[in-house]
Amino acid sequence: MNNPPDIAQDPAEHEEYAHGVHQHVSRYLMVGGLLLFFTLLTVALSYVDFGGFFSWLFHIHVSPDGGRKLNITVAILVAAFKASLVGLIFMHLAAEKRLIYRVLVFTGLFVLALFWLTYFAWYDPITR
Amino acid sequence: MEIPYTISTRPDTGLWNAKIGIWLFLASEVMLFGGLFSAYVFLRLDARPGEWPHGLLNVPIGTMNTAILILSSVTVVLAWAALKMRRYRAYWWYMLATISCGLIFLFVKLYFEWPQKFEHFGAFIKPEAREKYEQYLGNHHRESKGFEPRIEITGHLENHEALHDPNAKEYEIAVDPVFLDPNNPVNDRPHFLFVPPTDHVVKIEKEDVDRIDSFGPWHSAYFASYFTITGLHGAHVLGGVLVFLYMWLPVSKKVYQRNPEHLANRVEVSGLFWHFVDLVWIFVFPLFYLL
Numbered sequence: 001m002n003n004p005p006d007i008a009q010d011p012a013e014h015e016e017y018a019h020g021v022h023q024h025v026s027r028y029l030m031v032g033g034l035l036l037f038f039t040l041l042t043v044a045l046s047y048v049d050f051g052g053f054f055s056w057l058f059h060i061h062v063s064p065d066g067g068r069k070l071n072i073t074v075a076i077l078v079a080a081f082k083a084s085l086v087g088l089i090f091m092h093l094a095a096e097k098r099l100i101y102r103v104l105v106f107t108g109l110f111v112l113a114l115f116w117l118t119y120f121a122w123y124d125p126i127t128r
Numbered sequence: 129m130e131i132p133y134t135i136s137t138r139p140d141t142g143l144w145n146a147k148i149g150i151w152l153f154l155a156s157e158v159m160l161f162g163g164l165f166s167a168y169v170f171l172r173l174d175a176r177p178g179e180w181p182h183g184l185l186n187v188p189i190g191t192m193n194t195a196i197l198i199l200s201s202v203t204v205v206l207a208w209a210a211l212k213m214r215r216y217r218a219y220w221w222y223m224l225a226t227i228s229c230g231l232i233f234l235f236v237k238l239y240f241e242w243p244q245k246f247e248h249f250g251a252f253i254k255p256e257a258r259e260k261y262e263q264y265l266g267n268h269h270r271e272s273k274g275f276e277p278r279i280e281i282t283g284h285l286e287n288h289e290a291l292h293d294p295n296a297k298e299y300e301i302a303v304d305p306v307f308l309d310p311n312n313p314v315n316d317r318p319h320f321l322f323v324p325p326t327d328h329v330v331k332i333e334k335e336d337v338d339r340i341d342s343f344g345p346w347h348s349a350y351f352a353s354y355f356t357i358t359g360l361h362g363a364h365v366l367g368g369v370l371v372f373l374y375m376w377l378p379v380s381k382k383v384y385q386r387n388p389e390h391l392a393n394r395v396e397v398s399g400l401f402w403h404f405v406d407l408v409w410i411f412v413f414p415l416f417y418l419l
Contacts (some may be wrong), residue, residue, distance in 0.1 A: 032202035048416035111162040118166040
């Protein structure tokens, strides 16, 4: 999962290095194929009635509203998986310098706080 | 004066400067889109039954656009790898492919998706008048199955003048096919293929209508957030295309000839931006088109 190292000045070393990049290329193509596959999968899954499926599988009653929530959960999970593929492979986050991870940890915390603020507004006792 | 650390790493950060710069910028972008997505969640959770429309967007076109954007993410990373391998010709072609993908995405959005919306109308029926239009709405059937009610009749508005004419008594809408067979279980959920409005004109009395609007941002919280988020996303695609265009033009060949690694680093940071734009779309697509 290592990124290509910084370019070497020595031609012989560069030859070896270029070979390394070449191996990365096949990985990028594979990830691209996976992303396309998961796009089609997410479209197909959105037309599956998960509520009905779960009722049948576990012999429980799932309301249409509950079924919708199941569909939403599945779609978000697939999207999160696709997003992590893009992040880890295309954006090289699988192997990055520590400073960038630090920046991203804070970004994650702040964006969670942002979502939490909206959630908080939902329970606003004044307008409700 | 030479700008420092465009290629070599800065000792204290361990990175060349543009790399840390783009990640800080992307962090701010996460907050920008995060705010809008949290607004989307808020509006959606708050919508009363039937108020959040489903199946109004064209799913096949949306799927195609998603594929185009993913493809462009692959080509931009290949363009960068080509530069790393010192193959300028291959880089040039991959960059051209990326730019074309971005332009096709924007073209589809601006010439197919958005204009269709402005010609499609929805008439929100007042709660007390819904019984009168039961044959089109099919709410008894939906209630028996536990589905959210239909609160609007959509289609092509045949008499636009009725919007402004105080003497006009009714709206004539060539309805979407679902309203001709509302009790059929196949119409319980949205379809994959987009079906245009039928020729069947339904007359709806003005006094039964709460409001009538085309599918613009003014139609509902759903379309307001759809246009805001896809509009901002589209602006990002345009920005990315412009940057890539600069990297692709002969000006950048000079940078390559002076130091190929410099251009590779430029392509890497603009590629990071492009992947982020792709990443946002990965969430936009299911949230607006499928759910």
